[in-house]
Amino acid sequence: MAQKKFGDAIHAALTHAMETDPSVYVMGIGVDDHRAVFGSTKGLVDRFGPERVFDTPIAEGAMTGIAIGSALAGMKPVHIHIRTDFLYLAMDQLCNMAAKWRSMFGGVMNVPIVVRAVIGKSWGQGAQHSQALQSLFMHVPGLKVAMPTTAADAQDLLIAGIQDPNPVLLFEHRLLFDLQSEVDESFPVLPFKRTVVRRKGSDLTIVANSYMVVEALKAAEFLSAHGIEAEIVDPVTLVPLDDAPILASVKKTGRLMIVDTGWTTCGVSAEIAAVAAEKAFSSLKAPVRRLGMQPVACPVSKPLEKLFYADGDAIARAAFAMVGKPFPAAEPPVAVHAFKGPF
Amino acid sequence: MPKLDKALARELYRLMLRIRLAEERVVALYPTDKIQSPIHLSIGQEAIVAGACKALGKADRAYGTYRGHGLFVAMGGGIDKMMAELYGKDTGCARGKGGSMHMVAPEIGLMGCSAIVASTIPVATGDALAAKMKREKRLTAVFFGDGGIDEGVFYESASFAALKKLPVIYVLENNGYAIHSKVRERHAKTELWRIGERLGLPGRRFDGNDVYEVHESFAKAAAEVKAGKGPILLEYATCRVYEHVGPRTDFKETYHEKNDEAKAKARDPLTVAQKALQKRGWAAPADFAAWRKAALAEIDDAVAFAEKSPFPGPERLLADNFA
Numbered sequence: 056m057a058q059k060k061f062g063d064a065i066h067a068a069l070t071h072a073m074e075t076d077p078s079v080y081v082m083g084i085g086v087d088d089h090r091a092v093f094g095s096t097k098g099l100v101d102r103f104g105p106e107r108v109f110d111t112p113i114a115e116g117a118m119t120g121i122a123i124g125s126a127l128a129g130m131k132p133v134h135i136h137i138r139t140d141f142l143y144l145a146m147d148q149l150c151n152m153a154a155k156w157r158s159m160f161g162g163v164m165n166v167p168i169v170v171r172a173v174i175g176k177s178w179g180q181g182a183q184h185s186q187a188l189q190s191l192f193m194h195v196p197g198l199k200v201a202m203p204t205t206a207a208d209a210q211d212l213l214i215a216g217i218q219d220p221n222p223v224l225l226f227e228h229r230l231l232f233d234l235q236s237e238v239d240e241s242f243p244v245l246p247f248k249r250t251v252v253r254r255k256g257s258d259l260t261i262v263a264n265s266y267m268v269v270e271a272l273k274a275a276e277f278l279s280a281h282g283i284e285a286e287i288v289d290p291v292t293l294v295p296l297d298d299a300p301i302l303a304s305v306k307k308t309g310r311l312m313i314v315d316t317g318w319t320t321c322g323v324s325a326e327i328a329a330v331a332a333e334k335a336f337s338s339l340k341a342p343v344r345r346l347g348m349q350p351v352a353c354p355v356s357k358p359l360e361k362l363f364y365a366d367g368d369a370i371a372r373a374a375f376a377m378v379g380k381p382f383p384a385a386e387p388p389v390a391v392h393a394f395k396g397p398f
Numbered sequence: 399m400p401k402l403d404k405a406l407a408r409e410l411y412r413l414m415l416r417i418r419l420a421e422e423r424v425v426a427l428y429p430t431d432k433i434q435s436p437i438h439l440s441i442g443q444e445a446i447v448a449g450a451c452k453a454l455g456k457a458d459r460a461y462g463t464y465r466g467h468g469l470f471v472a473m474g475g476g477i478d479k480m481m482a483e484l485y486g487k488d489t490g491c492a493r494g495k496g497g498s499m500h501m502v503a504p505e506i507g508l509m510g511c512s513a514i515v516a517s518t519i520p521v522a523t524g525d526a527l528a529a530k531m532k533r534e535k536r537l538t539a540v541f542f543g544d545g546g547i548d549e550g551v552f553y554e555s556a557s558f559a560a561l562k563k564l565p566v567i568y569v570l571e572n573n574g575y576a577i578h579s580k581v582r583e584r585h586a587k588t589e590l591w592r593i594g595e596r597l598g599l600p601g602r603r604f605d606g607n608d609v610y611e612v613h614e615s616f617a618k619a620a621a622e623v624k625a626g627k628g629p630i631l632l633e634y635a636t637c638r639v640y641e642h643v644g645p646r647t648d649f650k651e652t653y654h655e656k657n658d659e660a661k662a663k664a665r666d667p668l669t670v671a672q673k674a675l676q677k678r679g680w681a682a683p684a685d686f687a688a689w690r691k692a693a694l695a696e697i698d699d700a701v702a703f704a705e706k707s708p709f710p711g712p713e714r715l716l717a718d719n720f721a
Contacts, residue, residue, distance in 0.1 A: 080531070106531060112561075117554030120520025121527055124538075127509055128459075128528030147551075151514050152521060160502045160510055161493030162718035196719050220721035 057240050062232040064206035065095040065171075068213035069133065071242045073103050076131060079217055080107040082118065083135030083171075092135055092173070093232050115141050119148035119170075123156070123222075126168045131217055139172040139226060140186045153222040154197030165220040169213070174228045174316060176266065176364070182352035187265075187317035189226050193293050193326065199223045199247060201292040202265040202316070205236040208251075208291050215247045223247070228266040228316060250297040252304070256286035259310035259377055261370065262301055262327050264289055267314040274370035277388040283378055293323060301327060302335045309340035310377050314365055319347040344373050402610055404680045410452055410609045411671045411681070414444040416693045417468045418668060420477045423697050424467070424484065428645040432705075433484045435497035440468035442607075442639030445667035446571050447472035449612025450539060450632075453620055457536040459507045459525055461518035464499035465571075466511035469541055473508040475501065477697055481704035488714070489707040495718065515576075516542060516549035519568070523555040526566035526629075537565040537623045545576030547593055548584055556629065560598030563628035567619055568599070570631060571606060573638035578653040591633035599631050606634025607665040610674060637662035 059067065072079045081099060083092070087110050091097040100108040111118045115136070122132040136142060142149070153166045175184040192200050199221050203209040209227065216223035253268055254275050263271035268289050275285040286304045290296055305311050311331050313324035324345035331343060346365035354360055367388035375382045421441050427433055440447070443465075451460065451472035462469040470480055475491060483490025484498050492502050499513040509525065512518045522540035529536050546552055547570065559566050570590055574580065581588050591601035604615045612634060619630050639662050641648040649659040675681040 112554065112558060114551075114554035114558065117520040117523070117551045117558060120517065120551060120555070121524035121558065124461075124521035124524025124526070125528040125531070126524070127521070128525045128532070130528045130531060147514060147517060148520065152512065152517055156510065157721060158718045159492065159496050159500050160504075161490075161495045162721075163492075163502070164504055164510070165721045199720070 056237050058235050059206045059238045060233055060235050061203070061206045061209050062093050062095050064210040064238050065213060065227070066097060067238075068210040068242065069096065069099060070102070072214060072217045073099065073107065076217070078129060079131045079133065081133045081135065082109050082111050082122070083137070084111055084113060085137060086110060086135055092137055093229070096135065115144035116148055119145035120152060122168045123148060123153050123166055126166050127156070127164060131167050131169070133169045133171060133217065136170065136172040138184050139174045139188050140183045142170075142172055142188055149192070149198065149222070149224075150195045154195045157221070158197055166222050167220050168222050169216045170222070170224045172224065172226055174226055174265070176228070176230055179355040180353065181355045185353040187226065187315070187348070189293055190317055190322040190326070192224050193323070194321070197222065198294065199292070200226070200294040201247070202226045202228070204231065204265055204268045204289055204291060206234070207236050207238045210238050210242070211245045212247070212291070214242050215244055218244055219247055226265065230266045230269070234269070248292050248295045248297050250288060250290045250292075250300040252286065252300055253289050254285065254287040256284035256308070258284045258308060259312060259374055260286050260288060260301070260304040260308045261312045261314060261374070262288045262290060263314040264291070264293070264323060265316045267316050267365065270365070270367045271314055271370055273367035273388045274374065277367070277371050278374050281383045281385070283374060283380070285374060290323075290327065296330070298330050298334070301330065305331050305335045306338040309338055311339065312344040312346065312370070312373055312377060314370055315347040317347055318350055319345045320350060322347060341377050344377055346370060346373060402614060406452070407610065407675060407678070407680050408685070410448055410613060411668070411675060412689050412693070413448045413452065413472060414609060414668055414671065415689055416477065416696065417444045417448065417471045419690070419693045420471060420480065420697050420700070421467055423701065425645040427701070433498070434486060435484060435499070436643050437484070437498045437645060438465040438643050439640040439645070440465050442662055442666065443571055443573060443636045444468050445609035445612050445671070446569065446606045446634045446636060447541065449609040450569055450616040453613055453617035454507065454539065455536065457534065459509050459536065459538045461509050461522040461525070461538070461540045462501065462511040463515070463518065463542055463546075464511060464513040465543065466499065466501035469511065470501035470503060470508060473503060474506045475503045475508060476700070478700040478703040479503075481700040482707050485704040485707070486709060487704055487707035488710040489703070493714065494710045516546040516551050518542070519546060520551045520555040523559050523564060523566055526559065526564040527562065529565055530562065535624060537567060537620055539567045539569055541569045541571060543576065544570065544572040544574070544581050544590060546570065547590060548576065553597065556594045556599040556631070557597040559629040563626060565623045565626070566629045567616070567623055568629065568631040570633040571636060572633055573636050574658070575638050575642065575653070577642045578651070591631060594631050599629055601631035601633060603633040603635065606636035607667045607670055609667055609671050637665060
């Protein structure tokens with residue numbers, strides 16, 4: 056075991072996968088340049104050569120199809136997008152082709168592709184460099200979707216995703232790249248289905264994913280200091296979703312808040328609220344509460360951007376309302392993570 | 399490059415005839431509603447798939463479109479599996495999951511047919527990329543209509559294939575219409591074989607209704623592509639005889655040119671090939687009759703197979719979503 060940053064864990068997992076399986080290759084805009092997708096592909100081209108690590112034209116549609124075709128012919132591509140927003144350009148190939156290929160041809164072929172997409176936030180990312188589109192892809196059968204939160208998740212999901220015979224989409228939040236956690240350097244292959252309880256608590260369940268776990272943990276500290284114990288549950292894989300830990304928590308606390316990195320409408324929060332309504336309805340003591348991005352394009356102006364995102368403060372305020380207590384006269388929790396610069 | 403000889407010339411004719419008669423049987427069966435799937439017929443366009451696929455090697459691969467019956471049979475797929483697929487039966491080539499628009503037979507190199515225009519163009523390009531990365535001596539052919547060059551992925555794929563010198567042949571079946579729109583109504587430049595030139599994709603144009611011209615031109619291109627010269631676009635001019643989708647002809651509709659029907663009839667690929675065979679003295683009238691009889695018997699058996707095959711069981715519904 057070792058302490059690693061999220062971005063370094065991705066780098067280590069890619070290196071390990073490429074070392075152990077010659078069919079693994081990495082492509083995407085900028086994967087072989089000096090920025091190396093926040094360092095996550097740094098030096099791979101020197102180590103594995105330009106045939107297995109290559110920059111692509113800015114052509115997400117065709118390049119996704121090319122990844123699919125190479126996978127049908129025995130390769131295992133890892134296709135990297137420095138922003139999730141660019142996946143709209145790849146929707147046809149991801150949703151009409153990768154997601155369908157196995158099913159529509161009667162199960163005779165698989166499409167083992169991994170797509171890494173980075174969600175932007177901070178420093179004026181604006182409307183088209185900030186989107187978190189996980190729920191769009193959850194909607195389409197045939198795609199596996201996950202959001203790593205810790206460095207260990209990042210490594211494990213990439214290792215498992217590359218070995219998975221199905222199309223796998225990994226949504227990585229930009230603000231997580233420098234956060235550290237303990238990782239297993241033996242690169243174990245863990246099942247691609249996991250929900251992790253990040254914090255134990257008895258008063259309410261907060262289901263949060265990706266960077267929202269960081270905000271929720273910050274809120275939970277504040278809540279705990281004021282007598283409310285929140286249990287924080289992180290559905291790391293969204294498809295397939297391991298709902299058992301979520302339901303067990305809701306049955307214990309009776310209150311469910313869901314905080315997603317994306318919009319609420321038809322989003323992760325809507326899906327998990329529906330799962331709770333279907334399977335744990337009688338345990339709910341209060342209406343389910345959902346937090347996410349405001350239903351509008353992300354603004355650049357700082358005061359508006361702050362209002363646009365859910366944060367620790369909003370989570371804490373919603374938690375107090377759910378348990379029926381007044382918000383205390385104290386300094387609310389603040390988000391501490393941000394990056395500065397063009398990427 | 400295989401030289402056209404008597405045996406191959408006869409074989410090409412028979413292959414086209416089998417495709418033609420199989421699709422005519424589909425038309426005849428359609429009113430029974432046993433085929434509960436849209437059908438996009440390749441009647442009148444058989445020469446392209448027959449001529450091209452017979453020039454492919456065993457390791458070569460093909461991708462196609464929703465107009466895929468002909469390609470499936472030309473690649474060596476059994477008409478029985480095709481019919482069963484159209485019937486939605488478990489014995490079909492996609493176990494009843496795909497239907498008419500999604501013919502497939504990876505075991506013989508037909509990797510798939512898609513119902514989204516141009517969508518297999520990048521996939522085939524990626525298949526060729528894998529061949530290059532794995533040092534496999536094979537090529538990938540992708541068949542698409544003139545509507546396929548309307549989509550952005552065609553240009554993105556062509557440019558990438560040229561950049562990486564990939565072993566892929568882009569086979570443009572120009573039947574004159576994308577649904578009901580002519581090429582000149584959709585593009586300022588109508589010399590489609592030249593459309594990739596500035597991207598580094600050379601192109602050539604041939605008569606797509608002459609199976610022997612298709613075979614010779616495709617075989618020549620295949621040899622070049624396999625020698626590492628990079629991708630090529632082959633445009634084959636043909637005629638769409640049936641409506642875009644469905645079991646009828648619609649020459650009377652206003653979108654058609656006045657002489658389309660006469661042109662299609664005069665240039666029917668079976669007629670063209672029959673004349674060529676007779677001119678060379680490579681087939682007698684009795685041969686044509688015998689081939690027809692054999693093909694009809696094969697199709698009778700295929701339909702009987704489809705009729706008696708079981709539908710997929712309920713356990714098959716969710717079975718193929720994930721591996």
